[in-house]
Amino acid sequence: xxxxxxxxxxxxxxxxxxxxxxxxxxxxxxxxxxxxxxxxxxxxxxxxxxxxxxxxxxxxxxxxxxxxxxxxxxxxxxxxxxxxxxxxxxxxxxxxxxxxxxxxxxxxxxxxxxxxxxxxxxxxxxxxxxxxxxxxxxxxxxxxxxxxxxxxxxxxxxxxxxxxxxxxxxxxxxxxxxxxxxxxxxxxxxxxxxxxxxxxxxxxxxxxxxxxxxxxxxxxxxxxxxxxxxxxxxxxxxxxxxxxxxxxxxxxxxxxxxxxxxxxxxxxxxxxxxxxxxxxxxxxxxxxxxxxxxxxxxxxxxxxxxxxxxxxxxxxxxxxxxxxxxxxxxxxxxxxxxxxxxxxxxxxxxxxxxxxxxxxxxxxxxxxxxxxxxxxxxxxxxxxxxxxxxxxxxxxxxxxxxxxxxxxxxxxxxxxxxxxxxxxxxxxxxxxxxxxxxxxxxxxxxxxxxxxxxxxxxxxxxxxxxxxxxxxxxxxxxxxxxxxxxxxxxxxxxxxxxxxxxxxxxxxxxxxxxxxxxxxxxxxxxxxxxxxxxxxxxxxxx
Numbered sequence: 146x147x148x149x150x151x152x153x154x155x156x157x158x159x160x161x162x163x164x165x166x167x168x169x170x171x172x173x174x175x176x177x178x179x180x181x182x183x184x185x186x187x188x189x190x191x192x193x194x195x196x197x198x199x200x201x202x203x204x205x206x207x208x209x210x211x212x213x214x215x216x217x218x219x220x221x222x223x224x225x226x227x228x229x230x231x232x233x234x235x236x237x238x239x240x241x242x243x244x245x246x247x248x249x250x251x252x253x254x255x256x257x258x259x260x261x262x263x264x265x266x267x268x269x270x271x272x273x274x275x276x277x278x279x280x281x282x283x284x285x286x287x288x289x290x291x292x293x294x295x296x297x298x299x300x301x302x303x304x305x306x307x308x309x310x311x312x313x314x315x316x317x318x319x320x321x322x323x324x325x326x327x328x329x330x331x332x333x334x335x336x337x338x339x340x341x342x343x344x345x346x347x348x349x350x351x352x353x354x355x356x357x358x359x360x361x362x363x364x365x366x367x368x369x370x371x372x373x374x375x376x377x378x379x380x381x382x383x384x385x386x387x388x389x390x391x392x393x394x395x396x397x398x399x400x401x402x403x404x405x406x407x408x409x410x411x412x413x414x415x416x417x418x419x420x421x422x423x424x425x426x427x428x429x430x431x432x433x434x435x436x437x438x439x440x441x442x443x444x445x446x447x448x449x450x451x452x453x454x455x456x457x458x459x460x461x462x463x464x465x466x467x468x469x470x471x472x473x474x475x476x477x478x479x480x481x482x483x484x485x486x487x488x489x490x491x492x493x494x495x496x497x498x499x500x501x502x503x504x505x506x507x508x509x510x511x512x513x514x515x516x517x518x519x520x521x522x523x524x525x526x527x528x529x530x531x532x533x534x535x536x537x538x539x540x541x542x543x544x545x546x547x548x549x550x551x552x553x554x555x556x557x558x559x560x561x562x563x564x565x566x567x568x569x570x571x572x573x574x575x576x577x578x579x580x581x582x583x584x585x586x587x588x589x590x591x592x593x594x595x596x597x598x599x600x601x602x603x604x605x606x607x608x609x610x611x612x613x614x615x616x617x618x619x620x621x622x623x624x625x626x627x628x629x630x631x632x633x634x635x636x637x638x639x640x641x642x643x644x645x646x647x648x649x650x651x652x653x654x655x656x657x658x659x660x661x662x663x664x665x666x667x668x669x670x671x672x673x674x675x676x677x678x679x680x681x682x683x684x685x686x687x
Contacts, residue, residue, distance in 0.1 A: 328365020
């Protein structure tokens, strides 16, 4: 019996490993495309639910779908109400796994037929390139899932007649509540409702538990997924907390509805196909799982707006909503994390360019604003440091590199504004620098306007030209100031201050040009950054 227990536990382990490997492979293979499709297609709550269902069914991961939805809400690509539709649909999409287990694993028993697929997948993973490597993981994981189901069946078969429905809580109100608690515990321990459902299907197929007992456990497993979601919200952004709490409330309501539906569903099925809850219990069980999730989606969607408003009131906006969108939960999907990094950096760029313009005009920017920018830059730095990519993620790699470079130049700009503001303020007080500073100001305004219009090419062109012009003029301006000092028109301290202002203007124009250049690399669809101009190799001492 010990060997059979080990086989049972090993089968569950193989199923879990297979799900993890298959999900990782599918996300690598289609994750970027599915994320973009999710952002484009999830319009209203109904479309969002359909998109969430399909995405989860393809990726075999409701977590990946939910994280992507949270990221799009943070980036302003989806409203919270639209994202709710995606989350509700993701719940329905997870029921596809149950159908695969029941039809292919238990009815057709294709586990042994798929053993060679594991080898094929491993070889593709080892010797493939690019997306083929992800395909290898998906194939190997798919095979492992059904091998695990086969081991589960074999291990469960040894207990046939030994473990019976009588060993579990009875099919009454108290017993069903206990079974729901067992289902919650199973999901919390395995961290996978799919694994719990697969185990329940195998047990009901072997006759170890009755259909009603298995159904109550499956209800608990659906509710149990909210424990993981609730724990994941700790320390997360406001959008993550709203999403996690929405998931909890929705699944609990769906679980209550499923509990009330169980008896009428059993009676209806028995009236249509007598004895089906015994002879085809696994199919009746996955039908019940899909039905109560479908009904839950259909009943909640008309009230998605009111539901979203309630969650927004329960979880209000934080003190700094801009950087709060950089939630650690997004790190599992680097493309979505980089979308949010890009949005934050664009807004910080806009604020810093306005501060530079104020100094060039001779006005002091608000010190509180610069302190807030410093805190936000530190937060973005810490978040970007935690984004880790695979070698095959070339597009995201270029975006991450652009973000790191952009952060560096924004930090330098902030230092020029916060630590040396008097050098910019004196530009209008030095006769030789009035003309160059005004020309730079016009270029700066044009750059800011282009960036706000998302015309990044024009912003890079205008700021790059202004930086090159300032670089060419700097030596002449320094010579002119020294001539005024030598001629006695300006004293030595005044000449020193003028030289410092020239250096400040040269550095600031350079960093503005670099900021606009690297902003081009932040877009989600990017073929790479253009070649660095020659002056990058001889950048001024920042």
